[in-house]
Amino acid sequence: xxxxxxxxxxxxxxxxxxxxxxxxxxxxxxxxxxxxxxxxxxxxxxxxxxxxxxxxxxxxxxxxxxxxxxxxxxxxxxxxxxxxxxxxxxxxxxxxxxxxxxxxxxxxxxxxxxxxxxxxxxxxxxxxxxxxxxxxxxxxxxxxxxxxxxxxxxxxxxxxxxxxxxxxxxxxxxxxxxxxxxxxxxxxxxxxxxxxxxxxxxxxxxxxxxxxxxxxxxxxxxxxxxxxxxxxxxxxxxxxxxxxxxxxxxxxxxxxxxxxxxxxxxxxxxxxxxxxxxxxxxxxxxxxxxxxxxxxxxxxxxxxxxxxxxxxxxxxxxxxxxxxxxxxxxxxxxxxxxxxxxxx
Amino acid sequence: xxxxxxxxxxxxxxxxxxxxxxxxxxxxxxxxxxxxxxxxxxxxxxxxxxxxxxxxxxxxxxxxxxxxxxxxxxxxxxxxxxxxxxxxxxxxxxxxxxxxxxxxxxxxxxxxxxxxxxxxxxxxxxxxxxxxxxxxxxxxxxxxxxxxxxxxxxxxxxxxxxxxxxxxxxxxxxxxxxxxxxxxxxxxxxxxxxxxxxxxxxxxxxxxxxxxxxxxxxxxxxxxxxxxxxxxxxxxxxxxxxxxxxxxxxxxxxxxxxxxxxxxxxxxxxxxxxxxxxxxxxxxxxxxxxxxxxxxxxxxxxxxxxx
Amino acid sequence: xxxxxxxxxxxxxxxxxxxxxxxxxxxxxxxxxxxxxxxxxxxxxxxxxxxxxxxxxxxxxxxxxxxxxxxxxxxxxxxxxxxxxxxxxxxxxxxxxxxxxxxxxxxxxxxxxxxxxxxxxxxxxxxxxxxxxxxxxxxxxxxxxxxxxxxxxxxxxxxxxxxxxxxxxxxxxxxxxxxxxxxxxxxxxxxxxxxxxxxxxxxxxxxxxxxxxxxxxxxxxxxxxxxxxxxxxxxxxxxxxxxxxxx
Numbered sequence: 081x082x083x084x085x086x087x088x089x090x091x092x093x094x095x096x097x098x099x100x101x102x103x104x105x106x107x108x109x110x111x112x113x114x115x116x117x118x119x120x121x122x123x124x125x126x127x128x129x130x131x132x133x134x135x136x137x138x139x140x141x142x143x144x145x146x147x148x149x150x151x152x153x154x155x156x157x158x159x160x161x162x163x164x165x166x167x168x169x170x171x172x173x174x175x176x177x178x179x180x181x182x183x184x185x186x187x188x189x190x191x192x193x194x195x196x197x198x199x200x201x202x203x204x205x206x207x208x209x210x211x212x213x214x215x216x217x218x219x220x221x222x223x224x225x226x227x228x229x230x231x232x233x234x235x236x237x238x239x240x241x242x243x244x245x246x247x248x249x250x251x252x253x254x255x256x257x258x259x260x261x262x263x264x265x266x267x268x269x270x271x272x273x274x275x276x277x278x279x280x281x282x283x284x285x286x287x288x289x290x291x292x293x294x295x296x297x298x299x300x301x302x303x304x305x306x307x308x309x310x311x312x313x314x315x316x317x318x319x320x321x322x323x324x325x326x327x328x329x330x331x332x333x334x335x336x337x338x339x340x341x342x343x344x345x346x347x348x349x350x351x352x353x354x355x356x357x358x359x360x361x362x363x364x365x366x367x368x369x370x371x372x373x374x375x376x377x378x379x380x381x382x383x384x385x386x387x388x389x390x391x392x393x394x395x396x397x398x399x400x401x402x403x404x405x406x407x408x409x410x411x412x413x414x415x416x417x418x419x420x421x422x423x424x
Numbered sequence: 425x426x427x428x429x430x431x432x433x434x435x436x437x438x439x440x441x442x443x444x445x446x447x448x449x450x451x452x453x454x455x456x457x458x459x460x461x462x463x464x465x466x467x468x469x470x471x472x473x474x475x476x477x478x479x480x481x482x483x484x485x486x487x488x489x490x491x492x493x494x495x496x497x498x499x500x501x502x503x504x505x506x507x508x509x510x511x512x513x514x515x516x517x518x519x520x521x522x523x524x525x526x527x528x529x530x531x532x533x534x535x536x537x538x539x540x541x542x543x544x545x546x547x548x549x550x551x552x553x554x555x556x557x558x559x560x561x562x563x564x565x566x567x568x569x570x571x572x573x574x575x576x577x578x579x580x581x582x583x584x585x586x587x588x589x590x591x592x593x594x595x596x597x598x599x600x601x602x603x604x605x606x607x608x609x610x611x612x613x614x615x616x617x618x619x620x621x622x623x624x625x626x627x628x629x630x631x632x633x634x635x636x637x638x639x640x641x642x643x644x645x646x647x648x649x650x651x652x653x654x655x656x657x658x659x660x661x662x663x664x665x666x667x668x669x670x671x672x673x674x675x676x677x678x679x680x681x682x683x684x685x686x687x688x689x690x691x692x693x694x695x696x697x698x699x700x701x702x703x704x705x706x707x708x709x710x711x712x713x714x715x716x717x718x719x720x721x722x723x724x725x726x727x728x729x730x731x
Numbered sequence: 732x733x734x735x736x737x738x739x740x741x742x743x744x745x746x747x748x749x750x751x752x753x754x755x756x757x758x759x760x761x762x763x764x765x766x767x768x769x770x771x772x773x774x775x776x777x778x779x780x781x782x783x784x785x786x787x788x789x790x791x792x793x794x795x796x797x798x799x800x801x802x803x804x805x806x807x808x809x810x811x812x813x814x815x816x817x818x819x820x821x822x823x824x825x826x827x828x829x830x831x832x833x834x835x836x837x838x839x840x841x842x843x844x845x846x847x848x849x850x851x852x853x854x855x856x857x858x859x860x861x862x863x864x865x866x867x868x869x870x871x872x873x874x875x876x877x878x879x880x881x882x883x884x885x886x887x888x889x890x891x892x893x894x895x896x897x898x899x900x901x902x903x904x905x906x907x908x909x910x911x912x913x914x915x916x917x918x919x920x921x922x923x924x925x926x927x928x929x930x931x932x933x934x935x936x937x938x939x940x941x942x943x944x945x946x947x948x949x950x951x952x953x954x955x956x957x958x959x960x961x962x963x964x965x966x967x968x969x970x971x972x973x974x975x976x977x978x
Contacts, residue, residue, distance in 0.1 A: 278842045280825065
């Protein structure tokens, strides 16, 4: 146990150290692409960390986390759109602090309303309902022509915040990185607090917690709202990174990817979600590189067989899906489980 | 409101409802009996559509294509059950959700590789293309009536299978008490495989039936699966009756909402306001219905008796 | 002596089977009241209705004069009743001490406290250790709950009940699955509690019941056929016929 702990502490230090230093190195080497990749990794890590609070520590299998991220992203896109093109004066603004406040408040509100309904149910109902509510938001934004419907919306201006310039890749990166560290510390604090003990107790044995006198429903709802608000915040960062928002950000495949990160990284571990988002980004990038590399070898045969060109950019989903299936079937406890060594 | 349009949209709603039932019934059977959450159920719907599309074009015969595609989709279900699903029955729902999510990615990409990124149109035989004139104003497309007819016949067959046959008795017994069926010496694994393949075939049939209207396309399964979830949540997970009534309810509400919500809204707000808000509300309508049902009955309209 | 718990005309059926059939029962303050009955008599269903996990079809439950029939389970616990489970019900993923500390913490007005680490709050941990010591598990405090033996799990159930400081303890077969030595230990322990708490004890171990109970009620097919002190129950013909005769 102690050895496992120290090993995961070492892993934490190494990973956070790399994340703190590498992007600056990439930038110095004029490799902006990798700075962008690291930014995405870190932002996804924040969303995964927030999901870990309810999924990992709360045992609530939410399959709708992308909705919060998407809401957070639209909370940047919509005000910027109106500040540039007029209309909807109440929200029109390019003030980043306003964007973040909006992202956090609206996603928390959405979490409160949907959570109040979802948390009345258990097990597989909960999975499907969180999924359905996320899809509701997805279809809602598809139906709104003002914001580009399913084509989405280009954000022509980044959020304006004091001291730093988010259009500078490194500025955005270090804001995201600092946010990630804050998110990790926040979740750690919550999990270890009296509230967190109740949340974890309710994961292990909700009935016992009820007969002890805890209103389990309320504790879970509060956790759900905190998690949703954090994910909304990560969405605001993501919008600034992508410079573009669309309903696809809340597609259920996105929610599935967040679950992938939390579970493959290691459920209910401090570092698991970041390991998961790292693994995801590396796989996404690496598999595409492998696919590109294979393309010349496979393409002629494919063209001869099917009479059309290969579209290798999406095929990385095939090995990714297979890895996912194999990981579920054969690897228990995620990467953190492997790092700790043996059973936990 | 135009009465002819109302009739037409009601027919469309029934048609959607019956297709949803075909997808949801397999989902609810598999969940009820195997306690297995299969996100990839929608992928079988898509697979059915593509297989049928290819055979329709190759053979120039839609009906024959369906007859060939049905056992092939059932076989796809069989393979998935043997290779993946079977190893997950004893796992928690989280593992099942994640692995079947992986399965969706795999199947979607395979379809992409074999059939290409574009959708496939499915030509109908001439006699299905026509229209049926009911009254002076009301003209209905033949094919949609055929879908409704097929859906109703399938639902009736399913009802007969589950309620009137020995196999159905085992299925129902397996849903409420898995161990007992096992203890009675029935080969539960084979029963599971059969149910899984049956569910796959039903989903595939729904995909085949819709493909002449919408084309077979990647992602079609992912759109319908969530609506099918809404159906079984509203109906009560594990209940066939719930799946049927839930499907009809959701099919009708969704279709009619999209067509008439703006005129209903216009009754109590300005036309402009109605025209902006109606699309947004109708996009959310079935989810709002779901939320209302859950608040009133957290187990759905027809919760199965033993759970 | 005042009644702490009054059950009036309680009914509960599952698909036509009456699990609880017009149960009337009054439990006096600080008595140890045992409920016995053959398997399937509806004892656990009765406890579940008292603690609020199942809602009765008809009848009323009064706790200290207040009608709690419609009060949800967590609120009943806060009013001052606690239960143990026939099948051990603990948070297996947490340490022994964490489990008891959660029961101690449950007495606070609420646990919406996010800042301080719960495991570093000395008052919580010390109190929890005290209850563990009381049931003889002091040296197991830091072990993962899942590593403990069945007997130790039963003791943890008791420690949780103690930690709640609830005046009314509903104990569902605390002796279930214990060896003779462990059972004797448990009996001695419950004896020590007599007069300090009100205990409603469901138990199959007849020696234990007759050694401990102030009064005994006999539940058969969801119906109470007799209530009285151990001597009168032992001499009751109905009871002999319906229950003791069968053993």
